[in-house]
Amino acid sequence: MKxxxxxxxxxxxxxxxxxxxxxxxxxxxxxxxxxxxAVKAWVERRDMQAFEAAFAHRLSRLGRQLDRVxxxxxxxxxxxxxxxxxxxxRDAHLPDPDPEARxxxxxxxxxxxxxxxxxxxxxxxxxxxxxxxxx
Numbered sequence: 745m746k747x748x749x750x751x752x753x754x755x756x757x758x759x760x761x762x763x764x765x766x767x768x769x770x771x772x773x774x775x776x777x778x779x780x781x782a783v784k785a786w787v788e789r790r791d792m793q794a795f796e797a798a799f800a801h802r803l804s805r806l807g808r809q810l811d812r813v814x815x816x817x818x819x820x821x822x823x824x825x826x827x828x829x830x831x832x833x834r835d836a837h838l839p840d841p842d843p844e845a846r847x848x849x850x851x852x853x854x855x856x857x858x859x860x861x862x863x864x865x866x867x868x869x870x871x872x873x874x875x876x877x878x879x
Contacts, residue, residue, distance in 0.1 A: 818869070823860045825870040830856060 756764070768775040830852070863869065 819860075819864060822864060822869055826860050826863065827856060829870075830859075 764775055764778055767773060767778045834852075
């Protein structure tokens with residue numbers, strides 16, 4: 745019956761060889777067991793570093809996507825706040841939409857978009873506790 749273990753031969757520097765022999769001198773230890781444990785730990789650490797590097801890249805991308813979602817949500821929230829404020833401040837209710845009323849509505853909508861854009865470009869928000877994400 746053959747062993748499931750494979751024999752390797754390699755050279756080490758004298759200081760490392762002494763340290764391996766010191767560890768192998770402990771009861772229940774062999775040079776093979778010490779070297780096998782060290783190589784296994786090194787390989788697993790390398791595998792984990794590669795995994796963490798790939799995972800970190802994905803997390804970074806997700807973070808940037810969430811920053812964009814937060815920015816877009818802020819724009820929508822500011823737009824809604826300005827719209828509600830302008831709607832509540834409006835004096836006259838227009839009865840039936842005629843060409844003049846449609847023109848007035850279009851002008852009001854353009855003024856609404858301009859005001860939202862101006863407030864966002866100035867950094868002025870209705871909800872001051874919302875902060876820009878840190879990059």
